[in-house]
Amino acid sequence: MEKSSIGLIGLAVMGQNIARNISRNHKISVYNRTASVTEDFLKEYESNMLVGETDLKAFVDSVASPRKIAIMVKAGKPVDMVIEGLLPLLDKGDTILDFGNSNYHDVIRREKELADKGFNFFGCGVSGGEEGALNGPSMMPGGNKAVWEDLRPIFESICAEDFDGGKCVTYLGENGAGLYVKMVHNGIEYGVMQMMAEAYETLTHAYGLNPGEIADIFEKYQTGKLQSYLFEISIPILRKKDESGKDFLLDKILDKAGQKGTGRWTALDSLDQGVALSVITEAVFARTVSSMKDKREVFSKLYDKPKPNFETPLEDFIVELEDALYAGMLVSYAQGFLLLKSAAEDKGWDFDYAEISRIWEGGCIIRAKILSTLHTAFGKNPQADLLEIPEIAKDLSDSLPNFRKVVGECMSNGMPLFCLSSALTSFEAMTNARGSANFIQGQRDFFGAHTFLRTDKEGVWHADWHEGGAITKVK
Ligand SMILES: NC(=O)c1ccc[n+]([C@@H]2O[C@H](COP(=O)([O-])OP(=O)(O)OC[C@H]3O[C@@H](n4cnc5c(N)ncnc54)[C@H](OP(=O)(O)O)[C@@H]3O)[C@@H](O)[C@H]2O)c1
Known part of the structure; x- marks a missing residue:
């Protein structure tokens, strides 16, 4: 029997859909820890392009050499357990792909451990949820460049298309680069969703609109510069009625948001990198505050x-x-790309920011018209910061008066704006040539002799801040 081009382990919602997607063009073998899941899947989607095995060795043997075996199981320890079980059955030169939301630190570790043993390891971010996995996700691969060309035909046959019909996949680099970009993508998703929630909350409480009326407004936004997948799905979410057919379902959903951790990882990494990623970090805080329902009830x-x-x-x-x-x-994207740039410098990755914007144009959760703007902007200014690109500066300057007005009006009316207000504050600070840190430096020098630099003289200075005290050049 002809062997499969690729194997896939893990047949939960994402694995099943990606396997069905791959099987349209490539023969694929599938395996799941719980055998009945594999059997049920094969019964439902029987095809001569799908081979199911309930024995791990038979599964590995059914894949053509050098093997490509993708893992799509719960992120974390389960991935290591699957790798451990696989390795004794593989040959040197085989490639293991991780399609799940693994932490990039784990991917770097696995890439190294497997390379030392003669295997390739590829961490590939897959975005688009269940629907994207089936019909075309955005794919963010990273790993040994030598095997990329071998993987490319399969990846290009299953991924989404960008606005010009290109493939939403690009090689991003070694050592966890793919999962790093996927992590930042997820962080951006947190920020965008939170800003939309703030718009929903304001329209609900300040203008007394019901979800159906807000859907009409979002539908209008969907025809303009905010056009995106997240606005598209929000319209039916807002319009959905409950079982009675009278009330909006959204009004009956508990206001506690879940999170799986990728937003938190992005925020933590920004602190490590020294990048002010305030919008995404505030979005994580917003979810944390949302989960404190009991306390909010008491404090209210x-x-x-x-x-x-x-x-x-x-x-x-x-x-x-x-x-x-x-x-x-735009400000949130500017912060996200600053983080990518800082990580690229730190980890030796050679990111192409126009390419990253392009592969997010289709398939993924943050796909949006704005990404085409970023793609074009970085295309003309490959290494620039978003805020210094003339087209972005013009768009921001045009929107700024209304941005300030909305944030001001919401804040003075007691509306919590985690992300919109932090984006505005970040913008105001980043475009302020003279800030307030001279004051902080004065305080630090007073209580800790931390010294300060001056704008009028060279050298490092310390002052005795009491009246008549000396101001001394210490270096
Ligand atoms: N859901 C999404 O929208 C989405 C989007 C993008 C990325 N992802 C990522 O894609 C991956 C898969 O997500 P998912 O939602 O399809 O599934 P999931 O709920 O995260 O994981 C369930 C799968 O993991 C397997 N599994 C768990 N522990 C295992 C172990 N110790 N050994 C072997 N297999 C184990 C399960 O096998 P059994 O059937 O035997 O329990 C099942 O196949 C995750 O990393 C997730 O974060 C998900």
């Missing part, structure tokens, strides 16, 4: 909130909010 009874009194007529506010969301998203 202790403090009076102003009754929202927005002076701006709704018709105008809708236009202003569109600008605020657009500007907030």
